[in-house]
Amino acid sequence: GNSVTQMEGPVTLSEEAFLTINCTYTATGYPSLFWYVQYPGEGLQLLLKATKADDKGSNKGFEATYRKETTSFHLEKGSVQVSDSAVYFCALSQGGKLIFGQGTELSVKP
Amino acid sequence: KAGVTQTPRYLIKTRGQQVTLSCSPISGHRSVSWYQQTPGQGLQFLFEYFSETQRNKGNFPGRFSGRQFSNSRSEMNVSTLELGDSALYLCASSLDADSRRVSYGYTFGSGTRLTVV
Numbered sequence: 001g002n003s004v005t006q007m008e009g010p011v012t013l014s015e016e017a018f019l020t021i022n023c024t025y026t027a028t029g030y031p032s033l034f035w036y037v038q039y040p041g042e043g044l045q046l047l048l049k050a051t052k053a054d055d056k057g058s059n060k061g062f063e064a065t066y067r068k069e070t071t072s073f074h075l076e077k078g079s080v081q082v083s084d085s086a087v088y089f090c091a092l093s094q095g096g097k098l099i100f101g102q103g104t105e106l107s108v109k110p
Numbered sequence: 111k112a113g114v115t116q117t118p119r120y121l122i123k124t125r126g127q128q129v130t131l132s133c134s135p136i137s138g139h140r141s142v143s144w145y146q147q148t149p150g151q152g153l154q155f156l157f158e159y160f161s162e163t164q165r166n167k168g169n170f171p172g173r174f175s176g177r178q179f180s181n182s183r184s185e186m187n188v189s190t191l192e193l194g195d196s197a198l199y200l201c202a203s204s205l206d207a208d209s210r211r212v213s214y215g216y217t218f219g220s221g222t223r224l225t226v227v
Contacts, residue, residue, distance in 0.1 A: 032215070034216075036218075042221075043116075043220040044200065044218040045218070096141070096143070096158045096160075096165055097158060097168065098153075098155065101152075103152065
């Protein structure tokens, strides 16, 4: 079946460091891909999305490119801030539902 | 524009009881989905409703049920609660009418934290 695999956390970075969170997927067809972020005690916020191969989603300095050839959707940010500390989830859509990765906790230190 | 509203935010129930959670989607969104989030299992899909009809269902026992009203508001019910049902229950709404092609994505509420004691 379809699945999403994310790099394990926690990931700890210093402020202004470069961030990469790896995400690969297994899917039939061409699902849409998403990154969601969850701050402590809150629900999920859509960070960015891509609906077809080679699409680049971007928001708040975060970017991810839908790579069909490598079945990947890695999240990147050039310079992280303390306020980016949260749990990040990669997800794909399949038949009206989202399939999530296990989440990657990011901690950014000043 | 109001977001997805879930009530209540917190709930404590005793084993064997039943519980009903409520979700009001963004105005104009007709698709409403429910997810369970636990530390062990992560985020798991429960079911999706569209125009008052259950369109998709996850692999949960029959104790978990839901419904959607004509104004798109949705409720989910869990009967005969077990300790393992303790979780954050998240509701999401979408503007996408075709579940085969998701373009807009899903907007989530803040969730209902259910604790079963």
